[in-house]
Amino acid sequence: MVAIETSDLTRRFGDVTALSGLSLSVEEGALFGLLGPNGSGKTTAIELLTGQLEPTSGTARVVGRDPVTEPMAVREAIGILPEREDPPSFLTPREYLTFVGEVRETAEIETRIDGWADRLEFAGVLDALATGLSEGERQRVMLAAAFLHDPDLVFIDEPLVNLDPIMQERVKEQLAAYCSRGNTLFLSTHYVDVAAELCTHVGIVDDGELVAECDPRGMSEEELLAYFVEEVGGDPAVAEARA
């Protein structure tokens, strides 16, 4: 079954074409990574697929629904962690996650909050005001919010930003476990190591265009980096320096 399908999806902002003719298919159970340099269109793609932005042209289906005509149905079916999002400073993580759980009509909210706080190691700050949380703690709370109602498909823009190396490993384990249960993840990242280590499929975008797709399993990080640099027309010395 297909979780996400796009055809010629395009978004312009005035003279800037943020995303140009994206045609993509993501199977259910995939851990799909949209990999691209800064400004290549990754966030725009996520915003189009999650119904936050309307395309200039082209179409998308997400869990069988059209994000333009059925944005609420898409929103109900998915989880999302945008690139820049924090829990409100005047609420505790527990209060914020309870609110999200209630809006999402989540069963056993308390148990799920405790479960995610244990898995992502923020139980110690569950009842502290969010204003005092570190960047990494905020990111973990927001990750928990994206997964709290146990959606079949989750979008995450730059999943490991602000996390220390130990917590990065913990989050990678959780993301892989989520997909191993048959769920689908759509990540955007400009980190090749994240794509190489985690993803079952990678799409490379450059300047708003999908320039290549590959299965990174069986590729080393260096091989994926060399492939990425070649596809985005970067300086090969960057990849050679890492080999």
Ligand SMILES: Nc1ncnc2c1ncn2[C@@H]1O[C@H](COP(=O)(O)OP(=O)(O)OP(=O)(O)O)[C@@H](O)[C@H]1O
């Ligand atoms: N609301 C907007 N108005 C004008 N231009 C925009 C808008 N949103 C995005 N753009 C432009 O579209 C292009 C793609 O932006 P986008 O944020 O999708 O890239 P990205 O790959 O997510 O970048 P990064 O990795 O730096 O987060 C950029 O040139 C950006 O300046």
